[in-house]
Amino acid sequence: MGKLFFSTNYDADTGGHFGEFGGRYAPELLMPALKELEQAYLSAKQDPNFEQELMDLYANYSGRPTPLYHAVNLSQQLGGAQIFIKNEGINHSGAHKINHCLGQALLAKRMGKRRLIAETGAGQHGLATATVAAKFGFACTVFMGEVDIARQRPNVFWMEQLGAEVRSVSFGSRTLKDAVNAALKDWFSSVEDTHYVLGSCLGPHPFPSMNRDFQAIIGLEVQEQIQQYGFAKPDYLVACVGGGSNAMGLFNTFLDDDAVQIIGVEAGGRDVGMLGEHAARFQGGRPGVVEGYKSFFLQNGDGQIAATHSVCAGLDYAGIGPQLAFLKQVGRVRMTYALDTEAIAAFKLLAQTEGILPALESAHAVAEAIKLAPTLGKDKTIVVNLSGRGDKDIFIVTEALGDAKWLEFLRSKVGQAEQISTKGRK
Amino acid sequence: MNRIANRLAVLRTGKRIGLMTHVVIGYPSLETSLELVKLMAEEGVDFVEMQLPFSDPVADGPTLMRANEAALSQGVTVADCLATIRRIRTAVDIPLFVMSYYNLLYNYGTERFCADAQAAGVDGLIIPDMPPDEEEREKLFALCDAHQLINSTFVSPACSDARLAEIAGQCRGFTYCFSTYGITGAREELDPRLPAYLQRVRRLLPGALAVGFGIKKHEHITALQGKADVAIVGSALLDAYTQAVQDNGLEAVRLCIRDLLCEND
Numbered sequence: 265m266g267k268l269f270f271s272t273n274y275d276a277d278t279g280g281h282f283g284e285f286g287g288r289y290a291p292e293l294l295m296p297a298l299k300e301l302e303q304a305y306l307s308a309k310q311d312p313n314f315e316q317e318l319m320d321l322y323a324n325y326s327g328r329p330t331p332l333y334h335a336v337n338l339s340q341q342l343g344g345a346q347i348f349i350k351n352e353g354i355n356h357s358g359a360h361k362i363n364h365c366l367g368q369a370l371l372a373k374r375m376g377k378r379r380l381i382a383e384t385g386a387g388q389h390g391l392a393t394a395t396v397a398a399k400f401g402f403a404c405t406v407f408m409g410e411v412d413i414a415r416q417r418p419n420v421f422w423m424e425q426l427g428a429e430v431r432s433v434s435f436g437s438r439t440l441k442d443a444v445n446a447a448l449k450d451w452f453s454s455v456e457d458t459h460y461v462l463g464s465c466l467g468p469h470p471f472p473s474m475n476r477d478f479q480a481i482i483g484l485e486v487q488e489q490i491q492q493y494g495f496a497k498p499d500y501l502v503a504c505v506g507g508g509s510n511a512m513g514l515f516n517t518f519l520d521d522d523a524v525q526i527i528g529v530e531a532g533g534r535d536v537g538m539l540g541e542h543a544a545r546f547q548g549g550r551p552g553v554v555e556g557y558k559s560f561f562l563q564n565g566d567g568q569i570a571a572t573h574s575v576c577a578g579l580d581y582a583g584i585g586p587q588l589a590f591l592k593q594v595g596r597v598r599m600t601y602a603l604d605t606e607a608i609a610a611f612k613l614l615a616q617t618e619g620i621l622p623a624l625e626s627a628h629a630v631a632e633a634i635k636l637a638p639t640l641g642k643d644k645t646i647v648v649n650l651s652g653r654g655d656k657d658i659f660i661v662t663e664a665l666g667d668a669k670w671l672e673f674l675r676s677k678v679g680q681a682e683q684i685s686t687k688g689r690k
Numbered sequence: 691m692n693r694i695a696n697r698l699a700v701l702r703t704g705k706r707i708g709l710m711t712h713v714v715i716g717y718p719s720l721e722t723s724l725e726l727v728k729l730m731a732e733e734g735v736d737f738v739e740m741q742l743p744f745s746d747p748v749a750d751g752p753t754l755m756r757a758n759e760a761a762l763s764q765g766v767t768v769a770d771c772l773a774t775i776r777r778i779r780t781a782v783d784i785p786l787f788v789m790s791y792y793n794l795l796y797n798y799g800t801e802r803f804c805a806d807a808q809a810a811g812v813d814g815l816i817i818p819d820m821p822p823d824e825e826e827r828e829k830l831f832a833l834c835d836a837h838q839l840i841n842s843t844f845v846s847p848a849c850s851d852a853r854l855a856e857i858a859g860q861c862r863g864f865t866y867c868f869s870t871y872g873i874t875g876a877r878e879e880l881d882p883r884l885p886a887y888l889q890r891v892r893r894l895l896p897g898a899l900a901v902g903f904g905i906k907k908h909e910h911i912t913a914l915q916g917k918a919d920v921a922i923v924g925s926a927l928l929d930a931y932t933q934a935v936q937d938n939g940l941e942a943v944r945l946c947i948r949d950l951l952c953e954n955d
Contacts, residue, residue: 279823287827289792291749291818292844293868296853435755441746448748453872455848552793554746556819566768567797568745 265484268319269309269477272519274591280469283593286586288468290556294448297455302470304371309477314370321366322481325399326356330482332489332647337617338634345640347633348498349620350486352510353653359623360479360510360651361392365461367478369396372459379403379458383447385412385440385506386578386625387419388652389463394428396461404428407446410438412577419656437571440506440581444555464507465585468556472585479513486647487517495645500636502527503649504628505599506543506578508585510651519596528588529632531574532601539564543572544601545584546592554582559589575604575660576624578652602631608664610634611654623652624660693785693813694840694864697736698898698919707915708736709950710900712789712924715740716766717757720774722939724781726931729940731782733947737900737920739816740778742771742790749818751875753925753932768798772810779811787842789816792828800830804837814840814864822860831860842866845895847887854894863897867918869904876926877904880913888917908950923950 280286290298308314322328331354335347352360372380380402384390390406397404406428413420413432420430436442444467451460465472465479490498501518503511505528518524533542545560552561554569562570562582574580591597602610607624610631615621622630626649633648640646654661662670701708711730715723727738741747743761747754779786788807795803795817807815820830822843834841843861845854846868857865867888870881881887884901891899901914902922911921927943934942 281827284827287824288821289819289824290821291846291868292821292857293749293846293848293871295821295823296846296848296850435752435759436745445746445748449751449873452749455871550797553796553819554791554793555748561793563793563797565797567793568762569793 265488266517268315268481268484270480272516274519274587274596276469276473276587280473282587282590284551285557285559285589286469286472287558288556289553289558290468291452293452294455294468297451298468298470300375301371301459304375305470305474308371308374318367318370322363326362326366327354328481329485329489330354332486334493335618338614339637341617342634342637344637344642345499345644345646346642347637348490348493348645348647349618350482350514350647350649351620352482352649352651353623353626357392357395358653358655359388359392360482360513361389361463362395363481363513364463364475364478364509365389365392365396367474368459368461369400369402372402373400375459377402377457377459379405379454380461381405381407381447381450381454381458382461382463383407383440383443384463385409385443385580386576386623387412387416387423387656388578388623390423390428390430391419393461393463394423394426397428398426405450406430407433407443407450409433409440409443412439412443415660416577416656417659439572440577441555441569441583448555464509465512465587466507466555466557466559466583472557472587475509476512476516476587479509480516482510482513482649483515483517486514490645490647497521497524498647499644500525500527500646501649502529502629502632502636502646504529504579504625504651505584505588506531506581506625507583508588510649512585512587514647514649515597519591526597527632527636528592528597528599529628530599530601531576531579531628532603532606533573533575534604536601540571541573542601543574543580543582545582546599547601557586559586560584575607575664576657578623578625579628600632602628606631608661611661620650621654622650623654624657626650626652692838692840694737697785701736701919707911707918708920709911710737710739710920710922711735711927711947712739712741712922714743714754714757714761714928715771715774716743716761716764718760719764720766720770723774724778725940726943727778728781729944730947731784733944734951735784735947737785737787739787739789739922739924740775742768742788742794744791744794747791749873751873751925753876753928754874757928768794772806775812776810785813786811787814787816788812792817792820800828801833804833804839808837808839812839814842816842816866818844822857825860831862834862840864844868845891847871847881847883851890851894854891858895861895861897865891865895865897865899866922867891867899867901869901872903874903874925876906876929880904880910885917908952911950
């Protein structure tokens with residue numbers, strides 16, 4: 265396998281700019297911490313011990329390499345290209361987020377920090393941060409929007425069991441962007457002893473480049489694994505794009521090979537024609553400078569950040585990682601979207617044909633593969649990044665599918681719990 | 691000559707620390723913002739910082755965030771704010787700053803914003819998320835220079851001497867000093883490390899030092915006398931306004947300013 269840290273023609277300049285995007289538009293209170301982090305990251309990249317330590321954690325803690333699985337049944341049913349599933353859901357803690365959390369925890373240790381903070385949408389990044397905090401002995405606070413807490417209660421419970429404090433964010437749209445804001449606010453006052461484990465390839469430099477590098481293991485593994493199936497390289501890569509961490513993790517290895525076509529899938533929500541009803545930044549978004557970086561944002565004419573909607577919390581975000589905005593601008597990555605309904609349908613199809621339950625975020629990528637495969641010959645390959653497994657989405661999926669037996673189950677659990685607590689009081 | 695520079699010269703002559711107060715334009719209404727700035731000028735405030743409401747005010751604490759949200763929920767736009775500033779300028783002669791997050795300027799068109807702000811009678815800008823490191827691309831300092839606006843530089847207790855020297859290179863004579871680690875909001879005590887930090891900044895940066903974040907009482911301001919040129923009070927006045935009963939908001943702000951200024955001449 266190639267070296268974990270490598271450069272491409274699409275890397276940032278020394279100030280963290282990808283073309284016109286990226287940069288470090290942060291208040292002065294954070295600048296010293298960002299520069300300290302940049303230094304720690306640059307020196308770690310040069311240090312073979314760091315790479316070895318991280319590779320060891322990937323293998324023995326997280327369970328890497330994750331499989332690249334040939335979805336034969338799905339491919340046959342669609343009658344076109346061969347679909348391969350890169351199953352990041354097999355990772356410890358259930359998603360690709362653990363990759364950059366392990367890398368950042370090692371950096372935080374090197375910098376002598378004692379506490380980790382993180383934002384989370386679906387809860388996967390918060391869960392991964394709480395996981396590494398427990399393992400490495402950091403105190404941990406996770407910020408999560410009220411709306412997301414309501415739809416992802418199981419992950420909140422697990423984070424708390426891991427010893428993290430989950431702080432509810434009740435301002436703004438009470439989703440992911442507000443959780444980022446709340447984490448930044450905490451960091452303003454705690455920057456001396458706290459590392460902010462930002463959870464995607466976005467935010468001020470060096471986060472976009474650093475998280476991409478900690479996720480690049482995904483693409484490196486795919487490069488090797490696809491050859492074991494007798495293909496020199498994949499023809500298409502497909503990944504869902506919220507901030508862009510799983511997407512950049514898959515894409516980075518292949519950016520300099522123009523023969524590999526790359527597709528990012530945004531959350532089309534209920535309707536991409538209406539601001540507030542979707543989270544597809546390239547369907548009506550414009551350049552802006554928010555939360556420390558320049559990129560594409562869904563915003564109104566004045567630059568006020570718009571509300572977003574997606575069936576899944578992990579894609580429900582108004583901004584996109586700056587490198588992806590750049591890759592889209594220069595035509596290296598094609599951006600498309602999947603609607604809520606298409607993601608749910610893709611979830612069902614993958615579950616029934618292959619026995620794999622994808623996270624609803626990842627189901628957006630599956631939805632695109634379902635559209636793309638029949639248009640291609642059987643000798644073509646599509647690698648779909650399955651960024652996470654679907655267990656966490658049980659409440660959302662049962663609701664979307666109107667599952668009556670689930671509702672009955674919930675009622676009976678509530679009844680039992682009430683009985684027990686009444687007995688307890690007597 | 692720019693009104694900010696003039697007022698700083700007056701303060702230096704009188705060996706007095708200046709007071710800068712804060713309003714969120716459009717909170718609770720555009721009309722009240724106008725009344726508030728008039729009142730502040732009447733009471734002897736030296737500078738007013740007028741914040742353009744933004745959806746994601748990252749450096750602001752709960753008090754200012756709520757005001758930002760409330761202003762936006764009434765549909766206040768950047769154009770409304772500039773029109774209100776124009777009216778404020780005809781009513782008062784004190785130096786006026788616009789405080790905003792950079793995205794609003796960027797979307798308006800940074801050059802067009804600077805031109806329209808100048809035309810509205812603005813004297814300076816306070817844009818906390820536009821560091822000098824991005825000047826090469828954004829040209830905010832250069833555009834402000836071209837439109838006779840003083841663009842504020844920022845320093846924090848976390849700045850090393852090397853960083854302060856870097857910032858000094860872009861300084862236009864007015865530097866906003868974050869008093870402590872954290873976000874905006876009234877605090878009971880000033881950071882004990884503040885005097886040593888301000889001394890360090892004074893040694894390395896030219897021009898006036900304005901200290902903000904957590905200043906709410908007269909004692910805080912007297913403690914800054916001789917160490918800084920301007921004290922900035924934001925959340926404490928807004929708290930006074932929102933906590934006042936019914937229609938007494940303006941009077942509460944007036945009393946709060948008088949408390950801040952007492953014995954301060």
